[in-house]
Amino acid sequence: MRVIAEGAEARIYAADILGIHAVAKRRERKSYRINQIDTGLRSQRTRVEARILGIAAAVGVDSPRPLLVHDCEIVMSDVGGTTLRSVLADNELDENAVARMMRAAGSNLGRLHHANIAHGDYTPANIVVAPRARLAVIDFGLSEVTQSIEAKAIDLLLMKRSVDPLRFSDFLNGYRSSFRGADKVIRRLLAIERRGRYKTRTLLVTDDAP
């Protein structure tokens, strides 16, 4: 299988399931961890990710569908398209189209948060503009099922650090439109930003530097 991406935790391979184009994400063994920690962690994280992918689809957020979960590997459908990060960087869309996308990205996150999923790395690099300008969310590797306002606010903070302020306000409009608890999370975001450690810190998990 061909490696198409390599992260710290997993490798992504191009896969073919009965002629359907798919991707496989495999959490590789880490030589530095003892087996008892490594094996449990990789299979547990894989199961959690597959479960969250299922929930995301159920609450109407376009995302890869898990097709097969085996040990430390998920085979999932390929959502296609290009990342929102590169769409924004190309700067070829008119402002209205960009605003629409940012609202849709916000509304997707609102739906996830309503379902108590914190994505963990919600930046334009993990949002895919699929055919017909539909937005899909990918890479739930750092996601968790949680009611924590803090974890949800960190999702907002990551996005805020990744886009310019005007786009972030479009994003928040979309976020409010799909999630009744939005204001509580936004208030926490403001509180977090006042903490010393977040004044100077870089928060990106994937490299979103333009």
Next chain:
Amino acid sequence: MPVLGIESSAHTFGVGVVDNGKIIANEKSMYSIGTGGMVPGAVAEFHASNARSTISSALASSGASIKELEAVGYTRGPGLGPCLRVGLLAASTLAARLGVPLIPVNHGVAHIEVAKHVCRMRDPLALYVSGGNSQIVALSSSRPRRYTVYGETLDIGVGNMLDVFARSARLEPAWGSSVAKVARGGSYVEMPYTVKGMDFAFAGLLTKATSLLGGHSTKDVAYSLQETAFSMLCEATERAMLLTGRRELLTCGGVAQSSRLREMLGSMAASHHARFGVADNALNADNGAMIALVAEKIMRSGSGYGRTGINQRDRPDSVIVTW
């Protein structure tokens, strides 16, 4: 001409002398933590009564005369307030008497810089792990240059966690190397593993480990605690390595003396074809030489010394790197 540096952020009162990037003295007096840990007021008193003799012995072993000193550096923070104040007092007295500049230095930046210096690295990613601090940092490429914190502990430092565990398990002295010693040959008991992106948290792990002490052998709990904590650090560091694309990795700070942590980081770095480095233990433990080294760099850069004073929570990313 030589520069003298004074470190006093925690249990060590350290005095180092550096001349043109060369460490020519590195002396210290260390408060004995025994089983009780550090009581800030008592440690400060210890520092105050050892300041004079430690400075004298550093000067004596450097072979430099006090009149030759070109500047005096000291630790501005982070650290314990009463202890930092003793260091500032000693350094400012010395600087005023000699009529030389007084240069404040961030403790974490000093740990990183001295390791970088002796490992001859250009632009590494650094895992800085000590009692109070656990951070993953690298120098930014944009100007003004500063150390960017990519990940850090969300609650307590890894060293602090090991020390508290050692106290609960009645190990003596109550610190990380005692945990490492008792952990040898242990077997794994399940522990909570908390990594959030490039951040990590140790409080839950500590609570679990201490609660297991009655039911399991100290050996097994210590082993599992250490393996889990270091794996967490390694995973977060690995993520930062890939994010920043650095080809050099170093670890520094008190916990960097752990051979198990070194082994794990070395293995991780090798899997990404990156060079791994760590300084000698004398430079990983708190010391005055690293303060002198950075003070000299700041002085030679000729762009101002920053405000003197102390800051218990001084962050490495608040320092503009002018050298």
